[in-house]
Amino acid sequence: MTSVTHLECSLCKKNFQAGKPWNLCECGGPLLVRYDLAQMKEAWKRDDIAKGPNSMWRYAPALPVVQPEHIVSLGEGMTPVLKAPRTAKRIGAKDLWIKDEGLNPTGSFKARGLSCAVSMCVELGLNRLAIPSAGNAASALACYAAAAGLEAHIFMPQDVPQSNFIECKAYGAHVTLVNGLISDCGRIVGERKAKEGWFEVSTLKEPYRIEGKKTMGYEIAEQLGWELPDAIFYPTGGGVGMIGMWKAFDEMEAMGWIGPKRPKMIAVQAAGCQPVVRAYEQGAERSTFYDGATTLASGLRVPKPLGDFLVLEAVRKSGGTAIAVSDQELVDAGIELATEDGIFAAPEGSACVVAAQRLIEQGLLKAEDKIVIYNTGSGLKYLEAYSTRFPRNAAGEADKLGGLITPR
Ligand SMILES: *Cc1c(COP(=O)(O)O)cnc(C)c1O
Ligand SMILES: [Zn+2]
Numbered sequence: 001m002t003s004v005t006h007l008e009c010s011l012c013k014k015n016f017q018a019g020k021p022w023n024l025c026e027c028g029g030p031l032l033v034r035y036d037l038a039q040m041k042e043a044w045k046r047d048d049i050a051k052g053p054n055s056m057w058r059y060a061p062a063l064p065v066v067q068p069e070h071i072v073s074l075g076e077g078m079t080p081v082l083k084a085p086r087t088a089k090r091i092g093a094k095d096l097w098i099k100d101e102g103l104n105p106t107g108s109f110k111a112r113g114l115s116c117a118v119s120m121c122v123e124l125g126l127n128r129l130a131i132p133s134a135g136n137a138a139s140a141l142a143c144y145a146a147a148a149g150l151e152a153h154i155f156m157p158q159d160v161p162q163s164n165f166i167e168c169k170a171y172g173a174h175v176t177l178v179n180g181l182i183s184d185c186g187r188i189v190g191e192r193k194a195k196e197g198w199f200e201v202s203t204l205k206e207p208y209r210i211e212g213k214k215t216m217g218y219e220i221a222e223q224l225g226w227e228l229p230d231a232i233f234y235p236t237g238g239g240v241g242m243i244g245m246w247k248a249f250d251e252m253e254a255m256g257w258i259g260p261k262r263p264k265m266i267a268v269q270a271a272g273c274q275p276v277v278r279a280y281e282q283g284a285e286r287s288t289f290y291d292g293a294t295t296l297a298s299g300l301r302v303p304k305p306l307g308d309f310l311v312l313e314a315v316r317k318s319g320g321t322a323i324a325v326s327d328q329e330l331v332d333a334g335i336e337l338a339t340e341d342g343i344f345a346a347p348e349g350s351a352c353v354v355a356a357q358r359l360i361e362q363g364l365l366k367a368e369d370k371i372v373i374y375n376t377g378s379g380l381k382y383l384e385a386y387s388t389r390f391p392r393n394a395a396g397e398a399d400k401l402g403g404l405i406t407p408r
Pocket of ligand 2: 028
């Protein structure tokens with residue numbers, strides 16, 4: 001199975017022993033899982049992968065679980081790479097693809113991270129899990145904890161989408177709504193975890209969610225015939241998926257599966273919460289807390305990502321960029337994508353369509369470039385956000401979408 005050797009602090013490079021529960025390094029740096037890539041290169045060939053399961057666990061040798069029976073899987077990963085021909089034409093792209101992560105369990109790519117993290121909790125004997133979350137991570141933790149028979153304690157802002165609240169309750173999690181932001185939720189979990197005996201699975205404070213999310217990098221390489229695209233558009237909140245994919249590319253190159261070519265990594269944020277864009281534009285290595293963060297793309301409402309320096313490094317080293325999109329634009333783009341190509345995306349995903357259009361117009365990308373957009377979730381999880389465009393009790397508007405008539 002796995003070839004894990006140790007964990008390494010992404011900031012001070014201190015090493016940590018595998019097979020034990022860890023959160024952050026003492027220096028505040030997130031931990032990255034390291035593998036014996038030379039041994040993996042010998043033992044595991046890319047042509048063997050198709051013999052594995054039709055889920056992200058086909059990449060299990062590059063994942064941290066030691067005993068296969070500890071894997072908690074509900075079929076996450078192996079999501080389709082879809083064409084969106086009308087959208088492509090409208091934005092002037094000739095080779096546009098949408099990686100549709102909305103088809104994962106719980107309707108978002110958070111399933112990948114939490115399938116891996118909960119599997120590791122099973123392996124390490126941790127059975128009371130706690131998370132502060134803006135929404136989709138809570139749903140995914142509640143789901144995988146239920147599948148594993150573990151306790152989930154969830155703290156989320158009281159204004160999270162209804163889908164996330166109902167999912168967590170249905171999965172039997174202990175849910176506390178907080179009259180505040182995700183940062184307040186994080187503080188509460190931090191204060192109470194020692195006394196309650198909770199293991200904290202907050203994003204990047206726990207090392208294995210990155211490993212689950214990195215499978216998006218392995219998967220896109222496999223699905224595109226081991227040739228990475230020219231550009232990847234990634235809706236960036238905490239940036240975990242971007243960090244994970246960037247790590248996956250290095251691992252695959254070390255195993256001889258791909259060459260040195262990297263896609264331009266484009267971090268897409270919401271105009272109302274754009275700490276990474278601001279840091280990128282200022283040439284800074286780290287972001288600063290984004291005051292008054294608001295956006296209805298709740299997955300992007302992360303005012304100070306812990307792994308900001310890793311996201312900025314991937315963006316800069318790859319020759320990519322960081323770009324912000326307004327809420328008005330991203331909701332419009334979500335409806336256009338659904339209408340034109342039958343893909344009902346999360347607003348985080350549709351933001352990337354706007355960003356791609358802008359970069360093509362500006363000449364940073366060519367029409368012929370192979371572009372992959374990550375739609376990180378399903379539009380079905382965001383009914384409140386989309387319903388603002390489709391009022392349905394407007395009597396006398398029977399010809400319009402959602403108009404109401406009373407049959408005789
Ligand atoms: C969490 C989330 C994001 C942001 O993910 P990161 O990898 O932390 O940047 C984007 N889109 C959706 C739908 C999410 O739930
Ligand atoms: Zn450190």
